[in-house]
Amino acid sequence: MNQKYIVQVDDLKLVFEDGTQFSFADINIAKGKITGIIGPNGSGKTTFVEAVLDLKKPQIAKIWIDGKTQKDFFSEAKNRQNLGSQLQVFAFSETIKVSEMVALHKALYNQQSTRVYDDLALAEISSKRLDKLSGGQKQRVNLFMALAHLPSFITLDEPSAALDKTMAETLISLLKYIVTNEGCSIMLVTHHPYELDICDEIMTIYGGTNTYLETRKDFIENIIGSHHAQIFIGENDDAAAIETQIKHIADVKQHFRQNGHVDIFGNGNMEGDFLALVKRHNLKSYSFAHTNSADILKISTSYAS
Amino acid sequence: MSLFIQLALIDLKSYFRNSFALFFTFLFPVLLLFLLMLAFGGNDGPSKTxxxxxxxxxxxxxxxxxxxxxxxxxxxxxxxxxxxxxxxxxxxxxxxxxxxxxxxxxxxxxxxxxxxxxxxxxxxxxxxxxxxxxxxxxxxxxxxxxxAPSEAPILQGLKYGQYLIPGVMGMILISTSLFGFCTFLVEQRAKGAFKAYHLYPLQKWKFIAAFTSTRYLILLGFSFIFLFVADWVYGMDAVFDLALIGKLFLLISLGTLTFLSLALLISARIMAVGMVTGIANLLFYPATFASDLYIPQGGFPQIVKSLADLFPLGPFADAMRAIVYKGASLSDISYSLINMSIWTIICFGLTLILFKWTTD
Known part of the structure; x- marks a missing residue:
């Protein structure tokens, strides 16, 4: 298998009792990069990650992790020394104290980063039992268990869920630090623009299958476009005529109408035609800007097709 | 600190912070003994027939x-x-x-x-x-x-409390193993707690060994506390010298490991909490009823007696009565010891093969 990739999925099929099916193929997650996995709720992001982590039993699984078959990777404890995973569920016995989780981590991995401990501010909650922690505090412990040994392969599933803004920003800095200094690879399931901001590659999942896997630059250039225009349509505006004219603007890659506004994605060259359209229809409320992570998430979730 | 000790310590501390678990492990058995004595033991305390x-x-x-x-x-x-x-x-x-x-x-x-x-x-x-x-x-x-009562010379004395105490102990050991520990493991798996263990550099056997060690210590502690309280309250008419305590230690240790291994085996593959409760009930009630724990086995059909003798619960209670009340040696209770050893080895062996971290 190609050593450039931390995860390779040639073929992965899962069928659940309720008939839900997931099918993934030809996925190569690059080493040393942060790969964001995005898509609508229920599209299969967590299922994909858990299947890669051998937590789901698929019908077909041709998966390699760090050059080893999935089976070989998980059959030896020493391989898991280099794995750090933050799952959505953090369900340890409620009467365990945070300090004991820290001690367990130390016993599991024999190494522990003080930077991770400090950044996640575990000292202030170390004497508390897990059942006395808030959702955000539990998430910090969950992240500590995944990151503190500075593993070479990390999977994170909505890591900043339940974190306050300050802690979410700290986490982003910490992830950047780990990738930069340790050269690790991260698979990051996310719905948050600030998490997507640090992703080098983007993989989209829609309807139980993978749709795109591109570098961030290519994803923007090929799928969305460098710019995002938005028009708010009032009651007196001729929405049908506006939409028809948008279709004729060169360089528009995608446009969507929803809840009284139209989103237009395309290259910067569309600016002139867009402004002419605004003027023609005397539209009062509009915007034109570079595409950002929020736009990428919008494309991959609300309107994905 | 080694991973095994760390896991065991965390589990032990966590257990002792759980007031419900403590109640059902240490206090409930004494209450159960009291209730059974009330129900079967006659009006004036330990009865004699x-x-x-x-x-x-x-x-x-x-x-x-x-x-x-x-x-x-x-x-x-x-x-x-x-x-x-x-x-x-x-x-x-x-x-x-x-x-x-x-x-x-x-x-x-x-x-x-x-x-x-x-x-x-x-x-x-x-x-x-x-x-x-x-x-x-x-x-x-x-x-x-x-x-009507006779005042003529009478032979044969039987003290129900003496008979009951080893039976109740066996009953509590198996019920705590099945309903406490086994259910706990299945619940943890159903909640997804074990997913993390699957991803840690942790071998299953280490987890199982640590869990078993912790629960063994808890049950061993319970057993001696129970014996002490039972002797103090009801009087067991036994001399707890070093030899007897040594034999009890061996017997209780083996019995505890047997019931724990059975609970671990049941928990190894069952994914739903409802199902584990059903299976535990299915095993617990017939076993405790037929194993001569609190109802004498004498009038039961031979087939029931034979089956009950194969299950480790009856042999455990038998052996305890024999060493406490009749001064039996270890060779005298060899059937019980061999029976429990076989169950323990088979159940632990199968657990190591079958135990799953996840519900899939």
């Missing part, structure tokens, strides 16, 4: 010898011929058997009727009738009467 055998001559001697052989080997019965004294004459529960010298005359069996709450004396009477059948007496050879 006496068997008086009156008669002289070869027929009476042979009858006494045969009956002693049969009942003396039954679980829960301490068949010890003794003369009635003024002190034990106050016990009114009993069975009086009169044996005429003439073989043509019927044997008279009288069950005293002034012990209505003493269920055990009635069960004993049934066992007696059953035993007579085994030593060759047909039902036309004797007459069964319900009579």
């Amino acid at each position: 006496y068997v008086k055998i009156s008669g002289e001559g070869a027929r009476a001697e042979r009858f006494t010898k045969d009956l002693k052989t049969i009942l003396g080997s039954s679980r829960g019965v301490v068949f010890d011929i003794q003369k009635l004294t003024v002190e034990n004459a106050k016990f009114s529960n009993g069975v009086v058997i009169t044996i005429p010298q003439n073989a043509a005359e019927k044997i008279d069996i009288q069950v005293q009727k002034d012990a209505p709450l003493n269920t055990y004396s009635r069960i004993y009477a049934l066992m007696l009738v059953n035993a007579m059948g085994e030593i060759g007496y047909e039902k036309w050879d004797y007459v069964l009467n319900i009579v």
